[in-house]
Amino acid sequence: MESKQRTQNPQLEHASSYYAASANPSPLRETLKEDVTTDVCIIGAGYTGLSSALHLLEAGFNVVVLEAARVGWGASGRNGGQIVNSYSRDIDVIEKTVGKEKARLFGEMAFEGGKIIRERVEKYNIECDLKNGGVFAALNAKQMHELEHQKALWERHGNDQLEMLNQNDIRSMVDTERYVGGLLDKSGGHIHPLNLALGEAAAVESLGGNIYEHSAAIRIERGEPVKVFTEQGSVTASFLIVAGNAYLGGLMPELRAKSMPCGTQVITTEPLTDDQAKSLLPQDYCVEDCNYLLDYFRLSGDKRLIYGGGVVYGARDPADIDAIIIPKMLKTFPQLSNVKIDYRWTGNFLMTLSRLPQVGRVGSNIYYSQGCSGHGVTYTHLAGRLLSEVLRGQAERYDAFASLPHLPFPGGHVLSVPFSALGAWYYTMRDKFGI
Ligand SMILES: Cc1cc2nc3c(=O)[nH]c(=O)nc-3n(C[C@H](O)[C@H](O)[C@H](O)COP(=O)(O)OP(=O)(O)OC[C@H]3O[C@@H](n4cnc5c(N)ncnc54)[C@H](O)[C@@H]3O)c2cc1C
Numbered sequence: 001m002e003s004k005q006r007t008q009n010p011q012l013e014h015a016s017s018y019y020a021a022s023a024n025p026s027p028l029r030e031t032l033k034e035d036v037t038t039d040v041c042i043i044g045a046g047y048t049g050l051s052s053a054l055h056l057l058e059a060g061f062n063v064v065v066l067e068a069a070r071v072g073w074g075a076s077g078r079n080g081g082q083i084v085n086s087y088s089r090d091i092d093v094i095e096k097t098v099g100k101e102k103a104r105l106f107g108e109m110a111f112e113g114g115k116i117i118r119e120r121v122e123k124y125n126i127e128c129d130l131k132n133g134g135v136f137a138a139l140n141a142k143q144m145h146e147l148e149h150q151k152a153l154w155e156r157h158g159n160d161q162l163e164m165l166n167q168n169d170i171r172s173m174v175d176t177e178r179y180v181g182g183l184l185d186k187s188g189g190h191i192h193p194l195n196l197a198l199g200e201a202a203a204v205e206s207l208g209g210n211i212y213e214h215s216a217a218i219r220i221e222r223g224e225p226v227k228v229f230t231e232q233g234s235v236t237a238s239f240l241i242v243a244g245n246a247y248l249g250g251l252m253p254e255l256r257a258k259s260m261p262c263g264t265q266v267i268t269t270e271p272l273t274d275d276q277a278k279s280l281l282p283q284d285y286c287v288e289d290c291n292y293l294l295d296y297f298r299l300s301g302d303k304r305l306i307y308g309g310g311v312v313y314g315a316r317d318p319a320d321i322d323a324i325i326i327p328k329m330l331k332t333f334p335q336l337s338n339v340k341i342d343y344r345w346t347g348n349f350l351m352t353l354s355r356l357p358q359v360g361r362v363g364s365n366i367y368y369s370q371g372c373s374g375h376g377v378t379y380t381h382l383a384g385r386l387l388s389e390v391l392r393g394q395a396e397r398y399d400a401f402a403s404l405p406h407l408p409f410p411g412g413h414v415l416s417v418p419f420s421a422l423g424a425w426y427y428t429m430r431d432k433f434g435i
Contacts, residue, residue: 051384113378134188
């Protein structure tokens, strides 16, 4: 059965990551080979698609999910695993765009995604090495000042799990001399991201949802109902949710025009000794620094160091991931110079010009959410809830996101990559000199 359906294309199997190597058992799902009818068709089995599917099934909808490759094949199965609260741009930036009153809603939702993940893990018994606690690490006085501002802002919106860290405090949590201080968010944390996605897919199926793998949506016939075609079948549905994010390609040209796929790379060491792991990250918190192009790292369930960073604009696969990430890791932890790297991989996230997610509707019945710009583990779980709310006729929270203004990247597809790289270079220089 497995060998009959497995595609000949290794690109459509999970990236050869630490996560794929340590994934919980999960069935190979069927390819869609017939014409089916449902309430909601969802394109993409990452967190956005799976979270939407779960919320909708819990609300009584019938759901079919089409996945071009495997469940969690995209960013959701490859990411740093860090449960980071709020959005890629914080609530104060949103406040400047939409005003105080509307921003209040965003503040209320800023910590909901992490709660949804924890609810899912508990309700559906998902084994994904969930750990609590995340540290934002400051490399200079300016970043420390920004973290104090972030703490005050998040507290104003209800997060009482925050603690400023001075240099000694952070040194007792992360064994490096690089940081001048930081902010601990006890409601942050980390997970094995692929196992979370696989567990959510199993939950979708336990509620009667159908997920088809190796079933790329290749054409959408817009209308009421909407019809989605794959190579060998079709789904006719009252509603469509498009959740292909950085891997959607040109299927919906209007979504491609206002976003840009970017790559980021991750390496994983061999398992560390208990003493090594305990000295690097004694409380097992995850860490991300405060640079524009940031480094992020944490321990896995079996005590490897998972270290990520770097951005490739336009999402070309870099030739040598080790050459990009190992120097970053050794700058933070020179004591790991003799440790072997067992896995390295790249994955794509979707950047928007404002770095805020894009949520909306095309026609009367095609909804989408995309572009969390690097911080999407929590937001995508919230997005699923918002999309299920709007299909149930409760639009207030969905409308708040949908009303965020979004511009296309300057220069269109050809020039957006060099323009963005130039912008990133500018911010990298500011980070470097702490200005
Ligand atoms: C390396 C890396 C590290 C990251 N680290 C973090 C982190 O630590 N914390 C954090 O908050 N965020 C992180 N992110 C971002 C986060 O992972 C993403 O924002 C989030 O997973 C996006 O989920 P998604 O479901 O929208 O997209 P994806 O997980 O990319 O899922 C999209 C799915 O749609 C499918 N698809 C696309 N087109 C079609 C089609 N035509 N038909 C059918 N299926 C289709 C794809 O195959 C894919 O499986 C990271 C991202 C990367 C790449």
